[in-house]
Amino acid sequence: QKEVEQNSGPLSVPEGAIASLNCTYSDRGSQSFFWYRQYSGKSPELIMFIYSNGDKEDGRFTAQLNKASQYVSLLIRDSQPSDSATYLCAVKPGGTSYGKLTFGQGTILTVHP
């Protein structure tokens, strides 16, 4: 089992819809969770992160954590064509691996007009 898993997609949603991206992780001791967006040919850029103690909303983006089921989700409301990109989930484990970030393979999102 991979440490962090994402459905590679592609996930296609119409403009204005809610896009829901999910990520599962294997380490129960994971402390924090990150969502990065990566446009084709570009480097990952941080969208938002949450800690193990709660969800977070930032504009059109909401990150939610389900610790019992060990998955993290990213909701994008009012999706725009400019949101079309690969979304990378990254997890920071606890313990001695402090500082290490493990990425999933990414989910390709396409928002069509």
Add this chain to the structure above:
Amino acid sequence: EAGVVQSPRYKIIEKKQPVAFWCNPISGHNTLYWYLQNLGQGPELLIRYENEEAVDDSQLPKDRFSAERLKGVDSTLKIQPAELGDSAVYLCASSPGAGETQYFGPGTRLLVL
């Protein structure tokens, strides 16, 4: 504030040749990371530096890869000799300290022929 700077942006070499990548982190960031990203995959950590000390190089193929961060600022990643399978994007990231948010540079796209 300037972001993470990497050079070159693109490199094409023949197999068995050496190649080097350079990274200048965000000013004041003590932690520097080198990642490898294959097509359709998330970044994978190669090495992490705290100042000039390599604190996690467990994923670095030490038979052909080497890295240094002599003065705790800039870093160089070297491959010698390069193999066809080394074709990928090499990303550098930095963070203020271990466990803090990582910011990525634009990456170096390596093609080994």
